Amino acid sequence: MYRKIIGSILIGALAVIWSGFYFNSDFGIFQSETSDDDIDGRTSILEVSAQEAGDRPVRTFDLTAQETEWEIDQEKTVDAWTYNGSVPGEALRVKEGDFVRVHLKNELNVPVTIHWHGMILPNRMDGVPGLTQDAVQPGESFTYEFIANDAGTYWYHSHQHSSEQVDKGLYGSLIIEEKQTEKQNDFDQDKVFILDEWTTDQAQNQGMGGMMGAVSGDAEADTKQAYDTFTINGKSGQAIESLVMTEGQTARMRFVNAGYQQHQLVFPKGSMEVIANDGEEVDGSKGSSNVLEIAPGERIDIAFTKPDSGSVVIGENPDVENAEDLQIPVVSREDSDDTRDNDLAAISGQSVAKGTSYGSENLIFEEPPEPDVTYNMDLSMGMNMGEGMTFQINQKVFPDTPPIQVEEGDIVKVNIQNSGRMNHPMHLHGHRFQVMSKNGNQYDEPIVKDLIHVKPGEEYEIYFKANNKGEWLFHCHDNNHADQGMVTIVDYKDVYSPFKIGGDHQNQP
Incomplete structure (x- = not known):
């Protein structure tokens, strides 16, 4: 009901391929052993960037993944998968600096996770099955813990087979309010x-x-x-x-x-x-x-x-x-007649505010820096052995896409080009990047983001600091495109993931 037929066929094929398979072992991202001990001087992602509550306020939430019959309107009802029985799931509001603790319980008959979209947090809390954790099995639980360091609008969603699970309703909002309330008071x-x-x-x-x-x-x-x-x-x-x-x-x-x-x-x-x-x-x-x-x-x-x-x-x-x-x-009041049937003005000829229309107040770099690592990312489409359409990074589909290999402290430049025919909103986990140019033209006011919407024929130049050690996804957030291959990994060379794609936990990132 919720997934494209092509995606279903391809994922079925990939599930067979992935079962018992470790991704890109040549690069040391995944290992054939699950020990947390150092391997060849590298450290498990479970041992880096741990965060503790200390004397911070602790905000605790319980989220239960469950099946729900959800009424979209009076005529349309869907079989949804939800956190706490509603679409969207419970709205989580915390203060900047709070320690957030979320207990996830899985009452579905499939594995699930929670990814904290846009959050800068320890890699082990990122919620990507087969990369940062094992998917939470039916009847089991997992606790996420992290510090809400940056005020802003975020959201959470499952990253297990997300083309299906997000599509069916496994998402909600996470709002981090500023410590100081002056800006909050600007709004009614x-x-x-x-x-x-x-x-x-x-x-x-x-x-x-x-x-x-x-x-x-x-x-x-x-x-x-x-x-x-x-x-x-x-x-x-x-x-x-x-x-x-x-x-x-x-x-x-x-x-x-x-x-x-x-x-x-x-x-x-x-x-x-x-x-x-x-x-x-x-x-x-x-x-x-x-x-x-x-x-x-x-x-x-x-x-x-x-x-x-x-x-x-x-x-x-x-x-x-x-x-x-x-x-x-x-x-103007609860009992007012609304105007939802009004004709809205056509937008042809009007300027449109987009994600790259306005520069950011707080920049990562004042000027384009000299990069330590440069990665050229070509986004394209293809076909896979008669199985159907694929969405590719550098002519490869995950898990065979070349990773972005970095060392802690590196400045990373990524040149993103869309040579295909579809839109690709590319999202980087665990970092923010600065958008410096579009189609070769430098922005007078650069933009700091974690997602860049790359349309056909467009090219963007982005930079980020490798300052959050771990193994992080960089993927298209049209999750159907990600499901069909458009995923890669930012791989810190001195760490490894002990987790496994597929396997007994059916990890599908």
């Missing part, structure tokens, strides 16, 4: 909106989306073909909860794209300003737009000021099929 409300797509039509043809895109030139064709319903916070259309605000009030709206399709949200003119991107505050001196584009896996925070006393609507670009599913009515 602080709300999270998680965007997603679902398949509710059993007859929906999911098999040819990627090929259609390659032929038609529509870089979103595969996801458009695969999904027929949009949701905000697990609800669609008339079931979406209204935002209640009076004229002149300002809300912080934290948008998270948990789906695999980019979304373009249209706001009333003059009402919206981008304030943060991937947990990093932006310099808004350039002004903003009334159209916001958010890529799969991306988080963008905006300040929305209600422009008048009547009802207004924030909604999907009306040129997109099923746009009526994704509308947020903004009303």
Whole structure:
């Protein structure tokens, strides 16, 4: 129901290949032994970057992965997989500097994990099965612990077979509030909106989306073909909860794209300003737009000021099929008539605020540095031995993609080029990178992110510091593309992972 047919075929084949197989042993990423002892002078990832609570406040949460019949609207119900019985899962809010402890219990009949998307944390807490832990088996539990060091908007989701598990609802928000409350007081409300797509039509043809895109030139064709319903916070259309605000009030709206399709949200003119991107505050001196584009896996925070006393609507670009599913009515009181059926302005000819539209306030590098490591990453499409379409990094599919090998302290430059026909939102775990240029043109105001949306024909130059020892994924966050091969690893040379892809734990990262 939730996965493309091609992806199903390919993953079945890979599962056979992966069973009992260790990835890239030539590079020392995975080992054929599970001892935590040093191997050839290298250290297990379980022994690096440990964090303890000390005298910090401890915030404890319990999350249970379970099957739930979830009502998207009055006419559409899906068999969802959830954390704590809802889509999205429980919203986790903590203060900057808190020690976070999350107990995961698995009541599903398949293994699961939790990845803390965008968080800088110890590698062993990253939630990637077969790389940083074993997947949590049915009936078993695992505890995640880390310090909430950086204020911002984050989210959590399963990284076990995530093309299916995230698709079925295993995600939620993680908000780290600033210690100092001055900026919080700038807003009358602080709300999270998680965007997603679902398949509710059993007859929906999911098999040819990627090929259609390659032929038609529509870089979103595969996801458009695969999904027929949009949701905000697990609800669609008339079931979406209204935002209640009076004229002149300002809300912080934290948008998270948990789906695999980019979304373009249209706001009333003059009402919206981008304030943060991937947990990093932006310099808004350039002004903003009334159209916001958010890529799969991306988080963008905006300040929305209600422009008048009547009802207004924030909604999907009306040129997109099923746009009526994704509308947020903004009303003056609970019993107000909302305007979710209003016609939204077409966005053609308008400027669009994207993840790279505004520079970051706090940079990693003031100037482009001299790199210690340079990695050229070519994103492309291919076919695999008659099994179906693949999405490749440097003409290889995971687990055969060449890793980015680093030593602690290295400055790493990655040149990312999309030579294929589909969009690829590339997400780096455990680090933030600085986007220096696009298509050879340097940014006057560089952008700090952990996800870059690379469209066909685009090239980006990014830099990061290798300052968080471990084994970290770098992958496309259209998880269907990741499922079909578009994954590599940032490999710190002096550490190794004792975990195994496949095997008894059925680890599928």
